[in-house]
Amino acid sequence: MSQLNLQSNFPESKQPTLFAKILLPLPLPKTFTYRIPKNLQDLINVGVRVIVPFGTKKITTGVVKEIQQTPPEGYEAKYILEILDEFPVLCNQQFRLFEWMAQYYMCTEGEVMNIALPSGMKLSSESKIQLNPAFKLEQANFIFSELELVVLNLLKKENLLSYQQIAEISNAKQSSLIIKDLLKKEAIILIEQVQEKYKPKTEKVVRLHQQYLDKQSLAALMDELEKKPKQLDVLLKYLQEVPVFSEPEKNESGLEKKVFKPEEFSASSLSTLIKNEVFEEMEVIVSRLDYLSRGKIVDTEIQLSDAQNTCKEQIIQSFQEFPVTLLHGVTGSGKTEIYLSFIKEVIESGSQALFLLPEIAITTQMIQRVRKLFGDQVGVYHSKFSDAERVEVWQGVAEGRINFVIGVRSSVMLPFNNLSLIVVDEEHESSYKQYDPAPRYHARDTAIVLSQIHQAQILLGSATPAYETFHNAHKGKYGYVKLAERYGEGKLPDIEIVDMRKAVAKKQVTDDFSYVFLTTMQEELEKGKQAIIFQNRRGYAPYLQCETCGWIAECENCSVSLTYHMHQHELKCHYCGFRQKSPAACLKCESTALKMKGFGTEKIEDDLKLHFPDTRIQRMDRDTTRKKYSYQQIIEAFESGETQVLIGTQMVSKGLDFENVSLVGIVDADRIMYYPDFRAEERAFQLMLQVSGRAGRNNKSGKVMVQTFQKDHPLFHYLINYNFEGFYQLQLKERHSFFYPPFCRIIRIILKGNQANITRNGAQNLYNALSPIIGQKRLLAPHEPMIAKIRNIYHMEIWVKLEKGYPLENTKKQIIESVEKMKENSHFRKLKVVYDVDPQ
DNA sequence: AGCACGCCGACT
DNA sequence: GTCGGCGTGCTC
Ligand SMILES: [Zn+2]
Ligand SMILES: [Zn+2]
Numbered sequence: 001m002s003q004l005n006l007q008s009n010f011p012e013s014k015q016p017t018l019f020a021k022i023l024l025p026l027p028l029p030k031t032f033t034y035r036i037p038k039n040l041q042d043l044i045n046v047g048v049r050v051i052v053p054f055g056t057k058k059i060t061t062g063v064v065k066e067i068q069q070t071p072p073e074g075y076e077a078k079y080i081l082e083i084l085d086e087f088p089v090l091c092n093q094q095f096r097l098f099e100w101m102a103q104y105y106m107c108t109e110g111e112v113m114n115i116a117l118p119s120g121m122k123l124s125s126e127s128k129i130q131l132n133p134a135f136k137l138e139q140a141n142f143i144f145s146e147l148e149l150v151v152l153n154l155l156k157k158e159n160l161l162s163y164q165q166i167a168e169i170s171n172a173k174q175s176s177l178i179i180k181d182l183l184k185k186e187a188i189i190l191i192e193q194v195q196e197k198y199k200p201k202t203e204k205v206v207r208l209h210q211q212y213l214d215k216q217s218l219a220a221l222m223d224e225l226e227k228k229p230k231q232l233d234v235l236l237k238y239l240q241e242v243p244v245f246s247e248p249e250k251n252e253s254g255l256e257k258k259v260f261k262p263e264e265f266s267a268s269s270l271s272t273l274i275k276n277e278v279f280e281e282m283e284v285i286v287s288r289l290d291y292l293s294r295g296k297i298v299d300t301e302i303q304l305s306d307a308q309n310t311c312k313e314q315i316i317q318s319f320q321e322f323p324v325t326l327l328h329g330v331t332g333s334g335k336t337e338i339y340l341s342f343i344k345e346v347i348e349s350g351s352q353a354l355f356l357l358p359e360i361a362i363t364t365q366m367i368q369r370v371r372k373l374f375g376d377q378v379g380v381y382h383s384k385f386s387d388a389e390r391v392e393v394w395q396g397v398a399e400g401r402i403n404f405v406i407g408v409r410s411s412v413m414l415p416f417n418n419l420s421l422i423v424v425d426e427e428h429e430s431s432y433k434q435y436d437p438a439p440r441y442h443a444r445d446t447a448i449v450l451s452q453i454h455q456a457q458i459l460l461g462s463a464t465p466a467y468e469t470f471h472n473a474h475k476g477k478y479g480y481v482k483l484a485e486r487y488g489e490g491k492l493p494d495i496e497i498v499d500m501r502k503a504v505a506k507k508q509v510t511d512d513f514s515y516v517f518l519t520t521m522q523e524e525l526e527k528g529k530q531a532i533i534f535q536n537r538r539g540y541a542p543y544l545q546c547e548t549c550g551w552i553a554e555c556e557n558c559s560v561s562l563t564y565h566m567h568q569h570e571l572k573c574h575y576c577g578f579r580q581k582s583p584a585a586c587l588k589c590e591s592t593a594l595k596m597k598g599f600g601t602e603k604i605e606d607d608l609k610l611h612f613p614d615t616r617i618q619r620m621d622r623d624t625t626r627k628k629y630s631y632q633q634i635i636e637a638f639e640s641g642e643t644q645v646l647i648g649t650q651m652v653s654k655g656l657d658f659e660n661v662s663l664v665g666i667v668d669a670d671r672i673m674y675y676p677d678f679r680a681e682e683r684a685f686q687l688m689l690q691v692s693g694r695a696g697r698n699n700k701s702g703k704v705m706v707q708t709f710q711k712d713h714p715l716f717h718y719l720i721n722y723n724f725e726g727f728y729q730l731q732l733k734e735r736h737s738f739f740y741p742p743f744c745r746i747i748r749i750i751l752k753g754n755q756a757n758i759t760r761n762g763a764q765n766l767y768n769a770l771s772p773i774i775g776q777k778r779l780l781a782p783h784e785p786m787i788a789k790i791r792n793i794y795h796m797e798i799w800v801k802l803e804k805g806y807p808l809e810n811t812k813k814q815i816i817e818s819v820e821k822m823k824e825n826s827h828f829r830k831l832k833v834v835y836d837v838d839p840q
Numbered sequence: 841a842g843c844a845c846g847c848c849g850a851c852t
Numbered sequence: 853g854t855c856g857g858c859g860t861g862c863t864c
Contacts, residue, residue, distance in 0.1 A: 022864080026841055032864040055843060055863050077864055110841095173856085176844075830859080 016069050019077055020044065022052055022062035025114035025122055031065055033072040034080045047088025051081045051194055057163055059192045060124040063090050063113065081192055089398050091417045093453050100449050106812055106835035107438035115439060116413035118390040120198035127190040128162055129179065131155045135187045142185045148178055152187060198391045203286045205254030206279040208244055221278065230269040234260060254282060288389050297375040302341040311483045312338050318479030319457045324448055326473040327461040329483030331693030335461050339423045340373060347377060347403050351420040355406040356443055358429045359383065360654045374404055381407030409434060409443035412450055419454040422447050428466035428686055433840040440836050464686040464724055467731065471742040493695040493702030495720045499711040512599045512607055517665055517705050525615060525644055529662035533604060533647045534691045536672060538621040539563035540603045541596035544571065548591035559789040566602050576791045604667060605647050620648035653690045662702055664695040669708040673715060676786060678740045681715060685727050688719055739801055747800040748836040749815065756794045762828040763796035769818040774811060778802055
């Protein structure tokens with residue numbers, strides 16, 4: 001406010017009207033200016049949430065971005081209705097980050113804020129309709145139609161009606177006319193109200209009344225209660241829980257009423273004690289964040305090995321020169337302990353730290369570990385937690401109570417104002433990239449920008465860094481520290497490539513397994529060991545094919561084959577959820593020779609149960625982990641040894657350490673390597689290495705078996721030697737010659753429409769417009785993506801590939817302009833265009 | 841994104 | 853003539 005010169009334009013006594021630019025959580029390119037009512041002028045601040053009317057019947061939450069004195073030109077500003085926060089919930093650094101995200105990822109700041117804010121902080125509703133209290137039908141000098149009278153009568157009875165309710169009387173179109181007319185006749189008024197979605201959680205507590213806080217009066221009280229044993233029980237329990245003399249502050253904050261369990265203590269005695277003013281009862285606001293948070297700081301020590309200490313020193317060295325440093329450490333080398341020791345120092349110095357992890361890596365064990373170290377100063381930001389809990393973390397960070405957040409992708413958008421360290425673990429994980437809806441941001445890259453805004457240091461950790469990151473480290477843009485040693489001297493498991501081509505020729509295979517794999521597994525199980533089997537396809541069979549005519553069962557709405565699910569005997573689409581009973585005969589030629597092709601986790605489970613009838617086998621994929629705790633249950637059963645063999649998709653590749661696993665099987669390596677994506681092989685190597693990391697923890701006989709029909713693929717040569725860098729170098733040459741990242745940046749333009757030819761033509765039109773501006777060699781001509789149709793929406797893509805140093809910001813502007821030009825053609829106006837910057 | 845307004849065909 | 857479809861443009 002201080003920068004406003006209030007005196008210049010106004011006579012001294014008059015307070016000027018102020019206006020606020022409000023950022024709304026909508027995909028609109030600009031802010032909206034509202035008038036600040038006089039009575040709210042002293043309460044408003046940049047960064048607080050407000051309720052504003054938007055359109056004719058809606059009210060929404062927005063955030064104050066700027067306060068100004070000049071009224072907007074060309075329209076009359078509406079009034080802000082309400083201020084929701086006393087203190088800002090968005091800080092300056094966040095506004096800067098949001099601006100960057102909107103610009104870089106080609107979306108609006110409103111879209112960024114919409115994703116950033118937990119939904120409990122975005123209140124909105126429709127206005128409601130009420131009779132104007134000053135209105136008297138008898139005295140009105142208007143004529144009311146019959147329908148209007150019906151509405152007025154209903155309002156007399158019901159008091160408050162929604163637009164919806166009035167629409168039910170007649171039809172939607174008429175009702176809005178009626179409301180408009182009644183408003184003009186001043187018969188009704190609009191009422192705007194929102195209810196706070198986020199409610200603080202409260203709890204009843206009692207405390208000993210002041211008058212008993214000296215030993216004498218307390219002794220007298222106890223004497224008096226001698227004849228009332230049940231009341232005395234309650235009092236004694238209280239004194240046992242709350243040492244009123246040695247820890248008077250505990251009495252101050254009180255004891256939760258629920259401590260007096262009704263089966264042990266008489267509820268009426270407690271009430272009597274409250275009535276007689278022995279106890280005082282009060283209601284206090286408690287945190288919801290008590291899941292695993294009751295533990296105050298228990299551990300204060302982080303024990304680092306010599307190797308870890310050396311590594312830490314190297315990171316400190318690296319940070320001197322590079323604010324971004326890559327920590328390259330093999331699975332199980334104890335990177336986490338190094339992160340935690342850095343984080344501890346940051347928190348103790350009074351600034352904030354952020355620890356980003358992929359969703360599945362935020363395990364109960366991880367949460368418990370940080371709780372023990374940091375107590376209540378930690379906020380866990382995770383989609384498994386309720387929205388109310390996320391609101392509390394947000395507020396905790398904004399108010400400075402939470403100094404350390406461990407969280408998923410979206411936690412980069414929390415209201416940090418004093419960050420000095422960010423850790424991004426498993427930085428290569430593609431789940432750091434959001435795809436739908438906008439902003440299509442990469443949390444690792446966004447975190448790097450966030451670190452620049454805060455002048456903070458950022459540590460990227462991975463056993464298999466993303467090639468972009470590794471390349472940046474190699475060319476000296478990032479610092480690089482390698483942690484080679486595997487914790488506890490464990491040896492890396494042997495990786496064996498199983499030649500399926502040969503096995504098939506010798507007829508030493510079942511549908512999905514080679515005999516050699518099955519015998520090895522048999523042996524390991526007999527030794528009392530466990531096995532993990534990886535297949536990145538869920539369901540029973542990926543497709544159902546007619547042997548007579550070659551017909552394949554496809555989804556009605558999408559251009560994909562339907563997956564057969566044995567459990568429900570159904571064909572399902574994994575993209576739109578479409579399902580149908582599995583047909584008995586071919587829909588084209590009516591032949592009954594239908595065969596299931598390929599294999600998903602479900603079939604593998606079935607086959608293995610057939611081969612190993614006495615073995616306890618469990619499957620972990622999206623289908624078996626739908627329920628809230630099922631993931632945890634499967635993990636625990638495997639950890640305890642109750643399950644001997646765990647079959648799963650990507651889910652089994654991350655995070656958890658199972659000590660007794662001696663064999664890991666990759667059923668179909670080819671499926672991982674061969675799909676049309678320039679990153680397919682990078683991903684395949686990462687994934688196979690990661691899955692391999694599950695074998696032979698703390699034991700010397702770990703083994704990984706990889707089944708493939710292409711055993712001569714160079715990937716395997718590097719894989720069996722754990723030569724990450726060698727394969728990287730090889731791939732880099734290919735990336736260079738085909739002009740792919742890290743040698744260029746990609747902007748993927750996706751056009752979506754409900755007609756194939758219009759979508760196709762629109763893409764061609766856009767391509768023709770872009771070619772002369774950006775240059776044909778920087779464009780990949782319009783093409784269908786791998787799945788051309790999803791939910792009956794047709795997709796076309798144009799890729800823009802820009803070499804390093806090519807003006808990025810300007811090109812984005814040119815793309816947006818070209819799209820606008822394309823939409824001047826009415827055929828293409830209804831196409832939806834989506835931009836995906838740095839696609840994963 | 842959601843919603844109102846307006847122009848058109850079709851159906852009481 | 854009215855009803856409902858979608859295409860267009862606006863929301864402070
Ligand atoms: Zn057929
Ligand atoms: Zn589908």
